[in-house]
Amino acid sequence: MVIDVKKLKISGKYQTDFTFEFTPEENLLLLPDAYIDGPLNVIGTLELHEDDCYVDGTVNCKIVGKCARCVELAEYNFTEEFSVKYVRANPDLEEFEYVYKSGLVDLRQAVSEIISLNQPQIIYCKEECKGLCPICGSNLNEKDCNCKY
């Protein structure tokens, strides 16, 4: 998740494409029992303007959790585009700015925040999930229990 801006400058370029695959930190998701399944993908472009790095990209991953209706396992494909700016470490930094040091832009913090801010609040095994019977608890996707409610 690190882009070497120093190297980029030395090679006389001001733009680079990147693809990263990494394991995100745990406890990023608020949904109980939800987790990020498999690697997380980040694809994008970094552009250098003076000392500022403008990063445009897309985060892709699969989130697995419990269906809010039937409590079976449910999958959610997370895709989110982002644009962030990284500034070189300096004494006048604002608190909200992303910072890079020693010519290395580390996208981990930005990507973690994008997942935190855009994560699903609720997931379903399928859109038309029928949920559980409030009387007998049967999974109504699997059988019709004939309870009267």
Ligand SMILES: [Zn+2]
């Ligand atoms: Zn369900």
Ligand SMILES: [Zn+2]
């Ligand atoms: Zn029932």
